[in-house]
Amino acid sequence: MALTQMQIIQSLGEAMNWFERELQWGVKPTELPHLCGRIGELYAAMITNGQMATSVNQHGYDVVSAQGERISVKTTAKMKHTAYVSFNPRTLSQVDRVIVLRVNTEEMQIEILLDAVIEKAMSMMGPEAKGQRLLPLRPFLNILKPRRAQETVNIVPYHGYTIRELESGTIAIERDGQSISPVKPILRSLALSLNLSLVNSNGNPLNTRQLGSQVIQSVKAIIERVPVAPQPVTPGSTFPI
The missing domain is CATH 3.40.600 (ECO RV Endonuclease; Chain A)
Known part of the structure; x- marks a missing residue:
């Protein structure tokens, strides 16, 4: 049939x-x-x-x-x-x-x-x-290996790594300008340092894309919470209205 x-x-x-x-x-x-x-x-x-x-x-x-x-x-x-x-x-x-x-x-x-x-x-x-x-x-x-260049839709720095989420959903990690593979062991380590779960709601381990997305979103949340230090004002400076 x-x-x-x-x-x-x-x-x-x-x-x-x-x-x-x-x-x-x-x-x-x-x-x-x-x-x-x-x-x-x-x-x-x-x-x-x-x-x-x-x-x-x-x-x-x-x-x-x-x-x-x-x-x-x-x-x-x-x-x-x-x-x-x-x-x-x-x-x-x-x-x-x-x-x-x-x-x-x-x-x-x-x-x-x-x-x-x-x-x-x-x-x-x-x-x-x-x-x-x-x-x-x-x-x-x-x-x-030399895949078509893909747009980066998310990127964060964390613990010396640069973590990227590409348009296809693939997670890429670099350190000192060098690409790292496989990425999942690094993601697991970073997730643990961020107190993130390595499993989903059903108790099954997250795959690479799910884990990478979770790490990126967690790091972005931390970055957004960090206040930006005020810049010193130089006498005579003007500011656009």
């Missing part, structure tokens, strides 16, 4: 919530390959306005787009540049398009590493070995 686009979006949200809950319980993201794969397939179906394949690994593809493209979807939660995804060379002839996704567990968002026609994707894979062709992720992870 085909899912509606609304059902796909709802299922994706539920899968992401469950994935985040497992991480909060201490499960490593690499120990959740089935859930990670499900998230990727739902996301690919959503962005292509398509449908899930009717059978698991049906002829090597996972999603059929609105244009009828057979899409092989690979999803990883690995952050290291030595990571790779593998393909079965015997079923690549049944694929029209390849989408490779990463679930960024730092910001709990899905990143598109590759979206290409099968011919281009195959040109990036290594030769067949042990019944697989490997696609290294290093080139795509390198591209992710």
Whole structure:
């Protein structure tokens, strides 16, 4: 039975919530390959306005787009540049398009590493070995780093750090002009120094964006409460009316 686009979006949200809950319980993201794969397939179906394949690994593809493209979807939660995804060379002839996704567990968002026609994707894979062709992720992870310049919507200085909230909701932290990553350990430390809770009303740990927003708003409130010292008046000075 085909899912509606609304059902796909709802299922994706539920899968992401469950994935985040497992991480909060201490499960490593690499120990959740089935859930990670499900998230990727739902996301690919959503962005292509398509449908899930009717059978698991049906002829090597996972999603059929609105244009009828057979899409092989690979999803990883690995952050290291030595990571790779593998393909079965015997079923690549049944694929029209390849989408490779990463679930960024730092910001709990899905990143598109590759979206290409099968011919281009195959040109990036290594030769067949042990019944697989490997696609290294290093080139795509390198591209992710210099993201498009985003507007800063909130910025505060605190304890030697500069904390920014970007227009996408991403939290960035700098110290002495150098970007710091990952940011969540710093945010947790700053939150504790501000006597802020690290969990939400349901007792679940705040994610990076929620924690960063909370820290920024708390620091802004402190800054606004600090009175500005009056400036000395020089004899003969004039003031605009």
